[in-house]
């Protein structure tokens with residue numbers, strides 16, 4: 168007796184979903200291992216006064232999401248997702264990632280226990296309680312079936328037109344991997360199976376964030392060199408993300424279609440790039456542009472940036488991924504698009520290596536194994552001349568790094584200074600801009616004005632006051648440089664335990680005393696003021 172034919176369902180019918188339906192529908196007619204009819208779930212909507220499912224089933228074309236390409240007649244559109252997946256053995260999930268979880272919930276108890284799924288979606292899932300998961304994990308968890316992935320350099324319209332391209336299938340199951348390949352591969356769409364799913368999926372999600380950065384760069388009018396830097400530094404962050412959170416993968420995976428190739432094609436030809444460039448040029452928000460420019464198609468990059476930000480925040484690792492973070496902050500309008508260039512310029516990639524730090528330390532060490540403040544200043548100025556004029560930043564970094572508290576800096580502490588310097592330099596520049604009357608502290612009025620200068624809405628005085636008070640940790644009614652540093656620099660701690668003034672203050676003069684002492688110590692040596700107010 169021969170095995171029963173396998174049934175295939177396609178969950179999703181957007182630009183990529185329709186392209187895969189066209190390929191799979193055509194392939195299936197050539198074999199006799201799969202049932203001829205492919206059910207395709209179509210999120211129902213009216214197009215020119217008719218139901219989209221009706222148009223697809225009568226005209227064999229998805230006129231909205233893949234116009235100009237005919238489906239073979241065995242591709243049948245279903246508006247009910249439960250009907251679409253009924254008795255299916257292979258489920259191809261090709262939805263914008265924002266809709267994956269809710270769709271899985273709808274079909275949860277209707278999926279065959281022996282089935283398996285393949286995810287083509289690029290992004291992450293964040294639950295209401297902020298748990299971040301891979302989409303393949305969500306599909307597998309909710310449907311209780313294995314889930315593999317297919318990712319690659321695949322701009323859908325080009326694949327649909329049949330121009331040559333390739334993709335990576337992630338599967339550790341040999342038999343399922345071969346089935347996927349047999350179902351989807353064509354002469355023009357070549358597949359390579361790799362025994363991994365997580366990293367392949369993560370690369371597909373992360374490259375969309377880099378593509379948004381590439382779009383910002385284009386929108387700002389920078390050329391191909393800058394875009395190449397975005398791509399290279401973005402790739403570095405993609406690799407770092409995989410190394411930090413998905414160790415054990417094969418390093419060659421980045422050279423597969425799901426890695427460098429997908430990154431390059433999306434940074435040049437993708438929707439994320441296009442909309443991000445328009446975001447900079449028009450000043451309109453991302454959602455408005457998505458509606459205006461994509462005719463119902465969905466962007467994945469800006470949401471992926473928010474999801475990655477959540478992930479990194481939870482792991483305390485935002486500082487290692489400045490490009491990803493900058494993309495999110497720019498999309499949310501908390502940073503100007505030009506800040507992207509700062510994220511490139513001051514990328515950890517350009518920081519001194521451990522060896523360079525050691526050599527610099529040795530050059531300025533007079534042989535006693537530690538550096539004094541004067542030696543540190545000379546060392547820093549020789550390597551980072553731009554910080555020479557910002558003595559305040561050098562002093563702060565020195566204070567924060569002198570963890571042994573002996574007033575001298577050993578090699579390990581010097582390394583910390585080098586890391587902190589840039590952050591203090593940036594904070595002090597922002598501080599100086601806000602401090603319009605140069606009194607070395609920021610009043611609420613100056614804080615409010617800062618929002619106006621940034622082009623932000625500052626009319627909600629109540630919430631601005633809350634933010635101001637949260638920074639003003641000593642309740643002095645002014646925000647001091649130390650307070651800004653503490654809010655923005657998670658690493659910053661009062662670390663000196665040698666020259667440390669401990670105050671017990673209370674009453675109306677308390678804040679003035681704190682103020683004077685903090686400012687006084689700012690101008691002198693690294694003395695920390697630790698205040699306990701009763």
Ligand SMILES: NC(=O)C1=CN([C@@H]2O[C@H](COP(=O)(O)OP(=O)(O)OC[C@H]3O[C@@H](n4cnc5c(N)ncnc54)[C@H](O)[C@@H]3O)[C@@H](O)[C@H]2O)C=CC1
Nearest residue numbers: 180181182183184210262263264266288289322323464465
């Ligand atoms: N389009 C492309 O070139 C490629 C896309 N991908 C990935 O494939 C996934 C799907 O992308 P596309 O097919 O391009 O989709 P798309 O961007 O064309 O999205 C539109 C689809 O979303 C559906 N939709 C809207 N609201 C919905 C809802 N509430 N529930 C369910 N569906 C809803 C629409 O009906 C339509 O089918 C994405 O994660 C994308 O990153 C991967 C490679 C290439």
Ligand SMILES: O=C(CO)COP(=O)(O)O
Nearest residue numbers: 319320321322437438439
């Ligand atoms: O994933 C893609 C190409 O592989 C498509 O990218 P966009 O979503 O930016 O168009």
